[in-house]
Amino acid sequence: MITVSISEKRFGDDLVLGPIAFGIAQGETVALVGPSGIGKSTLLRLVSGIDTDFTGHIDRPQAMAMVFQEPTLLPWRSALDNLTLLHPELPRERALAALDEVGLTGKETLFPGQLSLGQQRRLALARAFAGQPDLLIMDEPFVSLDAAAADRMLTLTEELIARHQPATLFVTHDMAEATRLAHRTLTLEGGPDGAQLAGTTKDQTT
Amino acid sequence: MQTKLTPLLSIAGLLALWVVASTLKADPQVLPTPWALAPLFAQEIASGELWTHLSATLLRVLWAFCLAMTLGGIIGLAMGRSPALNRWLDPWLVIFLNLPALVLIVLCYLWIGLTEAAAIAAVTLNKVPNVAIVIREGARALDPQLDALARVYRMSGWTRLRHVILPQLGPFIAAAARGGVAVIWKIVLVVEFLGRSSGVGFQIHLYFQLFDVSMVLVYAFSFIAVMLLVEWALLQPWERHATRWRRA
Numbered sequence: 001m002i003t004v005s006i007s008e009k010r011f012g013d014d015l016v017l018g019p020i021a022f023g024i025a026q027g028e029t030v031a032l033v034g035p036s037g038i039g040k041s042t043l044l045r046l047v048s049g050i051d052t053d054f055t056g057h058i059d060r061p062q063a064m065a066m067v068f069q070e071p072t073l074l075p076w077r078s079a080l081d082n083l084t085l086l087h088p089e090l091p092r093e094r095a096l097a098a099l100d101e102v103g104l105t106g107k108e109t110l111f112p113g114q115l116s117l118g119q120q121r122r123l124a125l126a127r128a129f130a131g132q133p134d135l136l137i138m139d140e141p142f143v144s145l146d147a148a149a150a151d152r153m154l155t156l157t158e159e160l161i162a163r164h165q166p167a168t169l170f171v172t173h174d175m176a177e178a179t180r181l182a183h184r185t186l187t188l189e190g191g192p193d194g195a196q197l198a199g200t201t202k203d204q205t206t
Numbered sequence: 207m208q209t210k211l212t213p214l215l216s217i218a219g220l221l222a223l224w225v226v227a228s229t230l231k232a233d234p235q236v237l238p239t240p241w242a243l244a245p246l247f248a249q250e251i252a253s254g255e256l257w258t259h260l261s262a263t264l265l266r267v268l269w270a271f272c273l274a275m276t277l278g279g280i281i282g283l284a285m286g287r288s289p290a291l292n293r294w295l296d297p298w299l300v301i302f303l304n305l306p307a308l309v310l311i312v313l314c315y316l317w318i319g320l321t322e323a324a325a326i327a328a329v330t331l332n333k334v335p336n337v338a339i340v341i342r343e344g345a346r347a348l349d350p351q352l353d354a355l356a357r358v359y360r361m362s363g364w365t366r367l368r369h370v371i372l373p374q375l376g377p378f379i380a381a382a383a384r385g386g387v388a389v390i391w392k393i394v395l396v397v398e399f400l401g402r403s404s405g406v407g408f409q410i411h412l413y414f415q416l417f418d419v420s421m422v423l424v425y426a427f428s429f430i431a432v433m434l435l436v437e438w439a440l441l442q443p444w445e446r447h448a449t450r451w452r453r454a
Contacts (some may be wrong), residue, residue, distance in 0.1 A: 050354045066358040072351045076373040076451040085369050086359040111451045131359070 001025055002135055002167055004047055006056035008194060009039075016042055017054070018194030022186060026134065029161060029168040031178035034188035039195045040171045041139055043188065047169060048137045061134035065127075065166075067141045071120035073112040079123055080108035087131045098130040099123075102156060118149045122156065129160050136161070138170035142177060154180065238420045246424050255409075260428055262404040266322075266394045270329035271386060277330065278337025278382065283371075285338065286345020303335040307393050315401045325397045332393050337382045344378030376448050383441065391433060 002024050009017035016039045024030050034040050045051040047058060048066050073082050083095045090098075099108055102122040104115075112120055121141070128136060141157070142150040158181060161168055172178050178185050187198035221240060228237045250256035285292040285299075311328040318324035348371065356366045372379070398407025406425045413421040 045354070048354075048358050050357050064358060064360075066355075068351060068355070070351060072355050074352070074369060074373070076376075077369060081369075085365060086355075086361065088362075088365070111454045113451065114454055137358075 001059075002047075002061065003059045004056075005058070006043075006046060006054055008056070009042060009046060009054040015194040017046075018191060018196045020056075020195075020197055022197065024135075024167040024169055026167050027165040028184075029170070029182045031182035031185045032169060032171045032188060033173070033175065033178055033185060034195070035190070036173075038188050038190055040188055044137055044139050044169070044171060061167075063131055063133045064135045065129065065131055065133035065137070067124055067128050067136070067138040069139050069141075069143060071112070071117070071124040073120060073123060073127075075112050078109050078111060079104060079115065082112065082123060083127050083130050086127055090130055095130060098126045101129070101160070102126040118145060118153070121145065121153060125153070125157065125160065129164055132164060133166045136166040136168045136170075138168070140171050140173065143173070157181065234420070235417070236419060238423070243420055243424055243427070246420055247428075250424060250428075256425075256428055259405050259409050259425070260432065262402075263391070263394055263398065263406040263429060264432065266326055266329065266397070266405065267387070267391050269326045270333065270390050270394065271383075273326070273330040274333035274337055274386060274390065275379075275383060278334040279341050279379070281334065282338035282341025283345045283375075286342040286348070292342070299335050299338060302331070303339070307332045307396065311393075311397050311400060320401045322402075325394075325402055328397055329390055329393045333386055333390055336389065337386060340378050340382040340385075341375060344375040348374050373448075380441075380445050380448070387433065387436065387441075391429065395429075 004020065004022055006017055006020045008015060008019070020043065022030075032040055032043065042051070044066075046054055047060065048064065049058075049060065074085065077085060079099065080092075080095055083098060084090055084092070087095070096108060099105065102125055104119060104122060104126065107115065107119065112123065115123065125141070128138075138157075142153050145153060154177065161181075168182075170181070188195050189198045224237075224240055228234075228239045231237050234242055247256075281295070285295055310331050314324045314328035314331070318327060352370050352374070355361075356370050361370065394405070395407035395410065398405035399411045402408050406429050409425045410422050413425070
């Protein structure tokens with residue numbers, strides 16, 4: 001279970017996020033949607049702990065994983081090293097099994113530059129699930145893939161989430177993706193006091 | 207094959223130029239022929255003098271190089287990562303960068319004494335600002351996404367430095383090391399010239415006083431040969447190894 005309770009997030013004098021509060025249960029998948037530039041990625045950076053400069057409180061588990069918009073791999077390390085460097089406690093056979101799970105069998109010695117974009121994204125997915133995360137955060141993980149590849153990735157992600165049961169929060173622009181993957185959807189919308197979750201504005205003011 | 211031969215051909219061209227110049231001048235006191243140096247080389251090697259002075263210089267170069275790369279690397283990385291620290295230290299960097307090498311050498315000898323420590327400190331201080339500036343540029347170019355990755359997955363400091371930061375700094379470290387070795391050995395020679403009783407610089411000082419151009423050339427070329435060896439046998443293979451992922 002993670003609980004997020006932010007009172008505000010500023011960049012300098014700019015108020016980006018207003019009061020935002022929500023929780024995600026173990027095994028629950030939540031989609032975060034909203035117009036571009038509203039602060040969805042900023043909210044993810046707060047939830048993941050990358051950005052700690054805000055007022056409020058976030059309770060998150062130790063075991064956490066994130067899938068970024070770009071695959072964000074270490075180009076100078078092999079596919080297998082990309083898993084084991086981030087999960088040093090993971091035995092080699094478990095790491096190989098994690099590569100197996102995403103269909104990268106036999107690719108463990110290749111550098112990321114030798115993999116296709118789809119394979120790089122699957123490697124990023126394997127890396128996220130290899131550490132048995134209690135919280136999984138994904139920032140538009142299927143963007144810039146063609147429809148067929150996006151669909152395969154989506155199916156794979158569904159399987160992995162079903163098997164590992166993390167609390168999942170993901171950003172998307174695609175409502176079909178949101179309805180397919182998520183149990184519920186949060187919408188971030190602009191307001192005079194920074195972006196807030198739709199439907200919560202009234203509750204906050206009364 | 208053609209491209210591998212090019213450096214050798216280019217060096218042969220330089221030698222040819224030397225032969226022409228020395229034949230035209232026809233005065234071994236000013237410019238001896240290349241083959242006139244051979245017996246002098248043999249004599250210095252046989253007496254063990256060449257090795258003694260070469261190793262003394264090489265040891266100083268090695269010390270100064272390691273110290274300058276480490277110190278400059280740490281300072282550059284810190285300045286590149288922290289704008290606040292950069293604002294504080296940048297004026298210092300500009301001052302040290304523009305302080306003539308000779309001034310630093312003389313001051314080190316005056317303050318520390320005519321010792322090995324003073325010699326190495328003088329060379330190191332001369333090189334640290336250059337290294338810091340190059341590494342600072344590298345640190346500014348570090349990928350923020352990979353930083354975020356290291357944070358989310360709670361990478362240990364050491365793993366992060368070794369596998370995330372240093373590989374990104376690789377080209378900058380290589381550039382600093384390349385430029386570093388060349389500058390350091392030139393400064394080491396000046397340091398030896400001024401205040402040491404061993405080393406290639408000391409020998410050049412000695413033969414300068416005797417107006418012996420041949421011996422000055424023998425020692426200069428010996429050290430150039432050593433540095434070429436370092437470049438081809440150490441630096442270039444290391445660089446090839448470190449950048450193999452780019453060509454894979």
